[in-house]
Amino acid sequence: MRDFALRLLHLDRRIIFLLIGLATLLPLLYPVGLPVRVSPEVRKVYDHLESLPAGALLLLSLDFEPGGKPELYPMAIALLRHAFQKNLKVLGMTLWPAGAGLAESAFAQVAQESHKEKGKDYVFLGYAPGDANAIISMGQDFRAAFPTDYYGTKTTDIGLLTNLRSLRDVQYVISLSVGFPGIDTWYVYGKEKYGFELGGGCTAVSAPRFYPLLNTGQINGLLSGLRGAAEYEVLLGIKGKAMAGMDAQSATHFLIILLIVICNAVYFFTGQARGRGR
Amino acid sequence: MSTEVLIGAWVATGFSLFMYSFLYKDNPFFKLGEHIFVGVSIGYLLTVTYHQVIANRLYVPMVQQGKWWLIVPAFLGLLILARFFPPIAWLSRISFAFLLGMSSGVAIPRQISSFILQQVQGTLKPLVTAGDGGRAWLTFSGLNTFLILIGVVSVLFYFFFSLEHTGAARRVARIGIYFLMISFGAAFGYTVMARMSLLIGRFDELILYSSAAYGYATLVLLVVVVIGLLWWEHGRVSADERQS
Helix, strand or coil: CCCHHHHHHCCCCHHHHHHHHHHHCCCCCCCCCCCCCCHHHHHHHHHHHHHCCCCEEEEEEEECCCCCHHHHHCCCCCCHHHHHCCEEEEEEECCCHHHHHHHHHHHHHHHHHHCEEECEEEEEEEEEEHHHHHHHHHHCCCCHHCHHHCCCCEEEHHHCCCCCCCCCCCEEEEEECCCCCCCHHHHHHHHHCCCEEEEEEEEEEHHHHHEEEEECCCCCCCEEEHHHHHHHHHHHHCCCCHHHHHHHHHHHHHHHHHHHHHHHHHHHHHHHHHHHCC | HHHHHHHHHHHHHHHHHHHHHHCCCCCCHHHHHHHHHHHHHHHHHHHHHHHHHHHHHHHHHHHHHHHHHHHHHHHHHHHHHHHHCCCHHHHHHHHHHHHHHHHHHHHHHHHHHHHHHHHHHCCCCCCCCCCCCHHECHHHHHHHHHHHHHHHHHHHHHCCCCCCCCCHHHHHHHHHHHHHHHHHHHHHHHHHHHHHHHHHHHHHHHHHCCCCCHHHHHCCCHHHHHHHHHHHHHHHHHHCHHCC
């Protein structure tokens, strides 16, 4: 028994990789459909979007690049579907240069399935260089900050932007952020000065950083990680990419917890902890 | 399905498998993928920056719209490149001084307001709230506020080094350590969740690309990578045997 325990402690790490791989792959191939409970911080973003009247301006800043795609892209899709369902006018942009292509594909995909027209129902402005300076510039003169949209059309010629002078005219801003610049940049240089309501979405790894902002009401809601995206899909009543991944997420978490418990039990059982203590 | 989508799927699948091959051990597939990733990322960033910044925000407004004053920031930007030429490297300091001064002026007041004043305000909420009829109640929200207050004070005390942590001070600092440990645990839990999400995202696409519509890209390339790894491993073993 002790030999078996010692062998477990020196298990080849590639076996653990294989187990994690299987725990991820099998639920994706054969989904179980485990229930997903909606957290208050996700509901707040949903409720705020619900409360906006048709035609209100929503600015969706997709501040991520391909590394954040698995978690933030499903959020972007779910939020865009909701915004278009509510007939909101959506402005899209990114503060990350490598994120422009991804963000554009999210807008193009959801606009096509929702039968929304570019320039009339939504505008994709592309990458805004300068991090905080870009936000300040948009607060002072929106069209000067974006002389053209992503496709090269002059913003002075886009009907949707006719009455948009600055960020003060935007009703709700949501930043889906993978790091800096992101939610905190939008809060510090945008919301505090120009007074719009701000919501956020972030990767799970950066979520603990934003809970203090949520607690003080500096942001009104937060979608964190793939789970946040899945919760939003539950609220919309759709089964998207995030929901499909939740079974795999639960399975891998269960496996990791199991491995931690087994390893600790074996560690104490074999007396290695006492040896280390001496 | 268009040819470009198909090629994109095969390239994405191939490079995903190259990168995952590192889980076996460091190998030429991984190194190839890593180097191409670095090159492509830099190339893409340069292209996007050229189009979105130099062309759209400098050249077009300056040349086509007559906003000639944009020559000033353009000149300041060019001065930064003077660092590459030692005799005139000092010129770059002008641009850095401008950047530093402007950034500090913009950031310091806003950061203090957002991350210190507002956070302190959020920490100092009333613990007891008045319910119906003016009676005071300790609610769950009040309990949260109480926990936040104890956490903030004890962690701050833990990092207060002007007083030796003995007696009561040691107990307060110890509570601070517990709060820190819980926050590290939560952060680690979120990190695991994030990494698993990345894996799920890649697997999701690999499953998609394993369909007939994409020419069974995942399955074909998986076989290619496995055979390649076996061939590489065999070559390595043979070389070791020859040396010994």
